[in-house]
Amino acid sequence: MVxxxxxxxxxxxxxENSEMTQQQLADRVGVTRQTIIAIEAGKYAPSLxxxxxxxxxxxxxxxxxxxxxxx
Amino acid sequence: MNRTQKGAWCILxxxxxxxxxxxxxxxxxxxxxxxxxxxxxxxxxxxxxFMVPLFIFLRKKQSRAEVESDERDRLIIKRAILVSFxxxxxxxxxxxxxxxxxxxxxxxIPVWVLSVINFAIFLIAMFxxxxxxxxxxxxxxxxGEK
Numbered sequence: 001m002v003x004x005x006x007x008x009x010x011x012x013x014x015x016e017n018s019e020m021t022q023q024q025l026a027d028r029v030g031v032t033r034q035t036i037i038a039i040e041a042g043k044y045a046p047s048l049x050x051x052x053x054x055x056x057x058x059x060x061x062x063x064x065x066x067x068x069x070x071x
Numbered sequence: 072m073n074r075t076q077k078g079a080w081c082i083l084x085x086x087x088x089x090x091x092x093x094x095x096x097x098x099x100x101x102x103x104x105x106x107x108x109x110x111x112x113x114x115x116x117x118x119x120x121f122m123v124p125l126f127i128f129l130r131k132k133q134s135r136a137e138v139e140s141d142e143r144d145r146l147i148i149k150r151a152i153l154v155s156f157x158x159x160x161x162x163x164x165x166x167x168x169x170x171x172x173x174x175x176x177x178x179x180i181p182v183w184v185l186s187v188i189n190f191a192i193f194l195i196a197m198f199x200x201x202x203x204x205x206x207x208x209x210x211x212x213x214x215g216e217k
Contacts, residue, residue, distance in 0.1 A: 026137075027134055027136035030138050031138060031142070032138060032141055032143075034073050034076070034208065035141050035142075035144075046142070
């Protein structure tokens, strides 16, 4: 069975953007803090619109936030 | 804890309380033939006095800009509705089968029992719905501050 892994750099990007808190990021992209926590931990894969909103918040491309790897 | 989690906790507490209160009432009034006592009144009053702090807890936001619900909340709610819907069907099937063993094929039950059964199924479905939401959120503990 092929195991798909989606990794993200949200935690690193938050700290690089003046140590943005999970709540601040959640408020800016219009989700709850729990959703940001779940995305950061890799427990939840966001929808494309939400992924784009997160990337735009940090001012980077989607690939710089989310990486997809075939295991 | 977000609004969906808070709502689920409220439903869980209220449904559990009503289930326990219903079992107590059934035991006292139907089995032991006691009338509505002051203990029952006290428990009912206790339930209603819990409502105000519960609603305040429900309305409190994590931040000013906190959204009511997001895509993950909606996904979790959708799964919880599915689980509770399945549980309703399982309970209805059980309700159709179990009385045959208790009162027999030609036996009869009072009409009020049907109302009690319907209400009990509703409460159990609500209990399962809220539990399903909380399980998906990891009971709120795993989603802690990082």
